[in-house]
Amino acid sequence: MADAPPPLAACALRLGDDALILGQRLSEWCGHAPAIEIDLSLANVALDQIGQAAHFLGLAGEIEGKGRDADKLAFHRDVMDFANCLLVEQPNGDFAQTVARQFLFSHYQELLYAALAESKDARFAAIAAKALKEVKYHATLASDWVVRLGDGAEESRARMIAGLDWMWRFADELFAADEIDAALGLDKAALRSAWDARIDAVLADATLERPAAHRPVLGGRTGRHSEHLGHLLSEMQFLQRAYPGAAW
């Protein structure tokens, strides 16, 4: 594992890695979604996430000051140096599992960006304020699908319940606060009650109950990832691993 980056660079890495890994995961749906509208939606959300990742990783490289740009950080780091939360690296599973992941994450990301847009660090605030407009669409999309699947047919309901049940154990990590986030004046734990209220309101609409409590799974922020991330990176980073420094 490389030397620990300065705290503010680490904050930018976390934000960038969350967006990058989720964007890469969602792009796996491209051409495979159950309907053309869903294909378009997921590809759009993926594109937004990758755009946000480019900005946050670019900022991380700038703060770090070692000459690494967003591409270098995306394609030339190994699993242990990624700081994304475990939720975003979870496999797509079926469509309901993808919706569950997006639902839990997008509401968190919207609240996080809204808080970050007020940050006294203008660089973080500018990216967050811009991305916030995009993420609102993602949260709305995911919520609509939770309701359609949850309050839908017997099969869709069962799958939505199973998807939420799988993803739920990764929710606590989103709000785990430490000294790195404190460097940016971020209090993630304070976002929890607003997130709970949003999640509960949509679940009520979907006639679903909260999944049973799981022992939370943590570790992504400090580079302890699930086996899934390595496989994702091996595909995403293939070109730069096989042909280091290749450019268009």
Add this chain to the structure above:
Amino acid sequence: MVTAQAPAWTAGVPPASDGAIDAASPAVQAVRALLANVPDPEIPAVSVIDLGIVRDVSALRVLITPTYTGCPATLAIEQAIRAALDGGGFADVAIETTLSPPWSTDWISDRGREKLRAYGIAPPPKGAAAASLKNQAPAECPRCGSSETEEISRFGSTPCKALWRCTACAEPFDRFKCH
């Protein structure tokens, strides 16, 4: 607003609407006129001025802002502007990018909205960028003008567009999303 004395971008204040040439220096006027002919690569019916991508023009630099963080046209737009400036004898004018304040569809000029409609894209309602994403007013069909329309998909062929259909003339159409 851009003036000869104070060309700096002022946060929160949109640029001159319709790309109108105001009391700027001849060089700034010439650059603005050039940019008014640089089309958006994905919606070539409108210019980068019409879309509000150009935030400020001075004799030294053109300040632009991306529409969406992941817009794949961002680089193409910068290259098109660079080519127009170089071709117009303004090779020394730099291009700078800013994220703040974030781009809003409220910055699309009235002329730009008309061009979008003529091109077959329902323009976004003005002043509605901050509106709720739920219960949006129906789009006006760009083909027949009917308001008997419905959303098919909130995400469309590009990040900035949603897919709608007109139940009066049965045609599908793109709607520029409020942003």
